[in-house]
Each structure stands twice: as C-alpha cells, then as structure tokens.
Amino acid sequence: MKIIVIGAVAGGTSAAAKARRNDDSAEIVIYEKDQDISYSGCGLPYFIGGKVASIMELTPRTPEFFKTKYNIDVHIHHEVLKINICDKNVIIKNLETGAIFEDRYDKLIISTGAQAFVPPIKGIELENVFFLRNVQDALKIKTFMNNHKPQTAVVVGTGFIGFEVMENLLACGIQVTLVERAGKLTPNLDADMSQYLEKLLKQKAIPILKNANVVEATAQGVILEDGSLVPGEMIIVATGVKPNVSLAREAGLLLGVTGALRVDERMMTIDTDIYACGDCIETWSSVTKKPHYRPLGSTANKTGRICGENITGGNVIYPGNLSTGIFKVFDISIGSTGLSEAEALKEGYDVEIVHNIKPDKPGYYGGREMLIKAIADRATQKLLGVQIIGYEGVDKRLDVFVTLITYGATVAEFFDLDLGYAPPFSTTKDPIHYTGMILDNALNNGRKLITPADLKKTK
Template sequence: MVATRTQAPDSPKILIVGGVAGGASAAARARRVNEHARIIMFERDPYVSFANCGLPYFIGGEIADRAQLLIATPELFRDRFLIDARIRHEVIAIHRATKRVMVKNLDTGEQYGEDYDKLILSPGAAPIVPPIPGATAQGVFSLRNIGDMDRIIAGMTHAKEAVVIGAGYIGLEAAEQFVHRGLKVTVVELQDQVMPFFDREIAEPLHRESERNGVRLELGRGVAAIEETNGAVTGVTLADGTRLSADLVLMSIGVRPNVALAVDAGLTIGASGGIATDAYMRTSDPDIYAVGDAAEYAFGPTGARLRVPLAGIANRTGRLAGEHAATGASRPAPAAWSTSVVRVFGYAAGIAGLSLRAARQAGFDARAVHIVSYHHASYYPGAAPIGIKLVYETGSGRVLGAQVVGAAGVDKRLDVVATLIHFKGTIEDLGELDLAYAPPFGSAKDPLHMAAFVAQNDLDGLAPLIQPDADLSAFQVVDVREAGELEELPLCDAPHAKHIRLDDLRDRLGELDPALPTVVSCRGGQRAYAAVRILAQHGFAQVYNLSGAAAMRDFALNRRSGAEPATHVDLPRPEHLVDDA
C-alpha cells in the first residue's frame, strides 16, 4: 500500500510514463523540488530504474550479482520518495482535452483512468526486428530489458554458436560477452565496418581486435533469413547465400522510438522521428513533457533537434523535466553531443561530437588530424597505444568532435573533448589546457595537446595535412622510417614512395624534385612532421604531412566486405615515438 499525506491545494499531480532512465530521474527530481506533489510512475515491465547498459556484462558474467542491476525498486520509490511506482501498468491512451490517461494493468487486464496536471512521457524505444523469415524462431533474441537478459541467459544453456546481427554498441558488447561464455561468435553487419558512425580508420582497430579474439566478421552483408527446425533457430542465411550455423541469434540493428502513444494523442513528431520538444522538454502540449529515447534534443554540434538514444542525456533531461513539471521552472535542457564509448575485448573506442564525415555532411568546412601516441609516458611501464582523430573547423579552429581508439585512456580523452566542445572551444583552447601529468597517468604533452598542436600547424600552414585515405598517385611520396619498419608495415597504395631515413634527409635532398607536390609519411606522424619542416625550408613549395602516417593509412584503406582477416598491425610501439615528457 502506498503511503499518503495531505496534499496542498495547489500541488500538481504528475504522471510519468516509463520508469527507466529519464522517467525515474524525472520522478525523483520532481519529489526533491516539490514535497507536496502527487507523483505516479507507470512502467509496463516488471522493473523500474534498472541498469540497462549493464545487461551484456551480466550475460557474460563480469557482473556477478543480478541485484546490482536494479538501481531502485517500487518499494524504494514508495518509502523514500513517496512516489507511486506501478509496474506492469501500461498507459494506452492520452486524452489531452480532459487531461486524463487510460491505464491497463497487464497482470489483471483491468483498465482505468487517471487524471493529471502534468504528464511526462519517457516510453523509450523498442529493438528493430526486420521482417525476415525466422525472426520469431526460438533462440532469436533482442536485448533491451531485464526480461530479455534472462531469456538470453536461459537460451545460452545449450548454445554453442551465436550470430549477432548488427555491429553497433550492443552488438559488439554482446559479441564480446558471448565469447567470454565460450560461444563461437559471428557478427553480421550490413555496412562494411563495425560501428558505422565512426570514421573507418577508428573502426578498423576494433575489427582486428575482434578477430584476434576469435570473432568472425561478416561485413557488408545483409541477412536473408533465419533458419529454423521444429521452431528453433539453426542458422542464418546471408543475402549472398552464405550460411552461418547458429543456435542463438541476437538482433541488434537499432531501435525505433515508442511514439505511438504521442502520435495518437496528436503531439508533434519531429523530423528525426522523435517527439518534438522545446528547451524545457515540453511537447507541443505545454502540460506534457517528453524525455529519453523517444524524444528529440538539441544536438550541440549543429543546433538541430534530433533523437539521441543515450542514457546520459535521458537522465539529465529527465531531471529537468521533472523539476519543471513540479515547479513550473527549471534550467533549460542541455544539448546532446553524442559522447559515447564501447569496449571490445582489449580495446576501447568512442566519439564526442561529430566525425569528419558527419561534420562535412552538416555543412562544416571541416578538417581532421590524427595522432598516434600512448596513454601515459611511453617510458613508464604499461604504456598502451592510443589513436586520436580530432575534427575542427577551418578558419575558426572550433573543435567539432573527436574519435579515440586504444587499449587505455580512451574515456579520459573523450571526456576532455566533450567538455571542450560543450563550451565551443577551439584547437587553441585545447592546446592550452592544463591537464594532470605524472608518468603513470599521462605525458607532459598529452596526446590531446599533440593533436591540437598538429591542428595549429595545419591551419597555420607550417605542416599542412592530407587525410590518411588520400589518393597519393599524383604526389611525390617520401617515407622517412627505418628500413625494418617498412617491411613490418608497408605504406598502403603508395608503391612509388621513396624511402629516405629522416636522419639522412638533408643529405639526400638532391634525389627529390622540389617542384612536385610532396607527401611525407612515417609510422605515426611525428617524424613526418620534422621532415615536412625540413623540406619546406629547402624550397619545396607544396609539402604535406600524411595525417596519422602509415598506421592510420593502413586502418583507413583496409577495404573490407567479407574479406580475409587483416594483417594484425597494432598502433605503434614506443621505440617509434619520441616522448616529449
């Protein structure tokens, strides 16, 4: 039984649809700012406020205690917050004219009405299940809630081979965890790379790390059908006829916002397919708010309003919507910058803001620099490789985004960039940041500092950059690495490159034509920069630094579509870098 108390005459009655992330945050904040409001939260599933981002890790056994996934319970909401959290209750209709919703008790079938003063919609999103034969067979799963997790774990009891359809966050996290549980795993992705919204050279290390750990990648492949025998999955047939054996299939090709309730109520749906909202997360009806995966947000890099189905922005905007509903005022909702990160076995990769491809599609005159370095001083034990792609605007130098990949320190760099772009910082600002330094934690010149310095050199004309996937056939190409490095990692698609060690360059200038446009490469970019400056000051009019050098070019040009596993080349080792610490 829910505790009650005398309500003040002007206390609002707030109904919340959805009890996870945005909805739960809205409920808790509404109570904190208005002790007298009546708050009812409806959740159609058996759980409220659970850690949906932790579900793959319980499947794989990294999280051992199931109870740790349950952040709050209906009892806690009742006893601590005086919030009536009704699980297994689905709001099936909104009557805006009378400010009333219809609710269905999914356990009893009972339907009843509930009046509201303010209504907050946080219905989330549902996994996309394509209309292919066999999609409903026993052993085919999606992963969105606790019930899905439990069904997958039960299905794994006798499973030996898993096919994961979709190579986004959930797909890669689940593939990793299936491997941990001893399954043979294949990942199928319609695009020709994993994490399709990453630029190719950031995704490629994840390809190789997945293959190193036994995952088979079928990239650039569509799914034609899921095979079944006696109702149970037995395999997957790809569009080109390839057959994959499987006794467990996970669909992870994306989510579709649950907007049917809003559509039926006549609320405006935005251009991205989410519920349109204003700066305070109000919908086209000022007494109804929307947050979470079904709502649109201001997207920081462009200012457009888009769906951004990530937990962080759902929680932050849910908090503000709850405050506004309970008091009539709040700070405006923050912009979303799509900051996110994924771990794939020993590597991690993430993005903050825009990729270079997305920046150019959005109309920015964007450029990018690649840095290959280490997450802390290379001479300190345990230095792990890290690659950074920093995207910035020509002219203003405004940082538009970054992608980071590596074995350690990825999240730290992403968070710094996310903070910078939130405040519309520039490459000058990034180069001036006073970041924490000691050898176990970083370098005196952090990889982010180095990225900023290279970007400054690019915009200032000291060492103009050319992207790692550029066609080099019309350029005079100079590779300044040691001979052994060329054997280990040839410079892709540049058979005409001339090898001149950096230390020999000044003595061999006569072997080069200063009238030709020239591109210089090394392994990670630092020695090439030194060579560019030498050439530029010896009469070479057009000389460019190959951004990210041979390492990033190898990643960028690894054109894959069901290809054989790539050569396993890691980011550079310490002996190929000059440590600036």
C-alpha cells in the first residue's frame, strides 16, 4: 500500500508515524512545501524572547530522522499542486529545481494546516510587519530584532499568540502596546473575565487599546481608523488563522460550515481513500456535538494519530473536543474549556453562573487569588464550561474540570473528589470543591446566586 501525506508538521507526521507502527510494509511518503518539519509551533514566541536558546530545540526532527527511525520518505520544498481523485494521484512541484511530477497513492492524508489571517491593512507587506505562524517567521522576527534593535512594538490581536509574543518582546526590553479590534481582550473569555484580566495587565502598566481598528502599517507604527498613530518600530499581526483548504476544495472535497475540511469521526473525507487531520479540518464540540473550528497543536496530534490508525485498518473514533486552551502572561495564567456563557446562551441552555474567588493555596504559604467562572446547565446540573484566571495551579484545576465535563459529572459530585492536598499545592477544600458546592447550593438548596449585572440593578 502506498500512503502519501501532504504536510509535515504536527498532524501529518503523527499520522505517518502511526501508520508505520501499524504497517511495516506500506510505502509512506510525505510532501512538505516548507523547509521545517515536525516543529513545536507553540514554542516559537519563547524563542523570540530568548527562553528557548536555539531554534534547533524546536525543530529536533529532520527528514533523515524519519527515514532512519520510521522508513518514511519526507520531501521538503515540495509543493503539492493538485489532487486528482479519479486517478488517485497528486501533482508535485520541486520548489528547488522547478520540476513538476506525478505520484500515485492508494491512501492519501491531507494535513495542510492553517495560514495566518491577513487583515485588510495598508502597508502590511512592509519589512517591519510580521506574522508568527512557522519557524521561518520566528527567525525573521529575531533577525529584525538583532539587526534593528527596536525599542517599541505594536502587537495587533490579543489571542494566545498575541499575548505570548507581547510577553517575550517585553522580556527583550521592548516597549509593547496591545491593539485589539474587539471591545474585550482574548476571544476565549467572556466579557466579565476579560475585564478582570485587563485589570491585572493594567496593574503591570501594559498599554492596551480596545475597539481599535488598524487601517495602515508604517515604519513608525500603526495608524488607527480615527487617524491616530500607535508608535512601534516593529509590528506583530496576531489576528488568528484560517484553514489552508484550497488544495482540498479544488479537488472537490467537501468543506464544512466553518470553511475547514469536513471529516467524519474516523477523520475520513467524502472520499473513502482520503483522510485529513490537523489545523485544516473542521472538528466539533463534545458538548453540543455541533461543528466548530479549533486549530490547536494538541488536536492536530490527536487527529493525526487517528488518521494513521484508521488508514491502516483501525477503527478509532474522535469524540470531539472542548476547545481547551491555556496561556501565560507574566505570572498570570489564563485557561478555558467548554462553552463560554455567551456560547451557552446562544445554544439555548438555561445556565447557572458562578464566579468563585479563592486562593490557590493557603495565604500563609503564599496563596494568591484565583478566579473561576463556571457555566452549568440547570436542566442536567452538569458543567458546560469553565474559565480560570490566576497564578499557580490554574492548569491543574482546568484539567480536572475538563475531566468532569468529559465524563458528565454533576455539580453535586465535585465535593466527592479526593483531590491531593498539602499547603504548598492547595487549600483543604480546593477551589474545585468550592465551585461545586456553590453551584449545588444554587441549583438544589434554594441559594440563588446574584450576578454582577443583577447587583447593579439593585443600586
């Protein structure tokens, strides 16, 4: 059997490696138009900031590695131009020589990833304007910093990458201004939690501009819609990504409602010999079971593994995801999973909301405030989603909440969790316990919760 994989980052290489473990005799070939493969994209901001000393630490695997360990042929600088479904072949261009050739497959895996969303900003092609999507982008940013020694920068967008780049530029002594088109920071948080995060950032003297639409980039900074200039010798555009699906669309494969490539639970497209994985595919919420687009490295690796399993005869089912995400800004950790309050209300859920503020550990052991927002369904008394902002231990609590949502625990069951306790790690009743207790009281013991909006109405 001949397996061709298009794309050699997280999804594609995971799929190829799993396929090889299952089938020693298959011929497996990967085509990648870039020069870097199987790299840690999530680590790129930390290379820019110097926390990762060498880019080689983020790109440990080479084509030679895959050939030696897995007997997989990886061809870099090779762009797949066309997929011919009827003839079961792909047309490839060698970007180094210009030669164009054909290769046939029995099974095909599409893992073409995502590309940076380019907003309609005049001057976006200037040499001081950067996106951060791959290794070469990171090297360009680092080279510019080394050559020009910028003192100021503008980061456009406040998603994961925007915040991580901001932190790492500040670590290099560069003054950074955050510019956000929306009325709140970071799309994965509700407005109330976003407001809390903004308060913490302002305490650290971070300049933040919301409702600010960038219309032009210049050598001196960005110009907003109102004509004002935000100074910045370098500009990072972190306005999100979109699925790279032109190849699949032109081949006649079906796209989903989000614009990403549609696959079933086994990662199969509408063609039984073509599978797909990674940032180019549409997945679905494990809460609502409805399609959504959530390009994350963890999801890419999981869907890649499922591709490799099923394309070699397995039958592994992908259950969907909770859009779980976490990032760090300075000493602040921000995590979320499941539905936000806004999403839950849009889906028609009757929700109970709790904002639980507790220390992450006892005050005598240096505990600091942790804010947990939990969204529960009144009908089933199960969690729909959680957002957490705090310092230490946010990841631990987030992962427990993910598990509770995944396995359908009711809020009354949270208190029964036998969580690890010692003063260096938590309070005797953990913030997770308290979250369940508060929701249980509200839902079952007649202790109605008052939201900030309700409180304002009483004044």
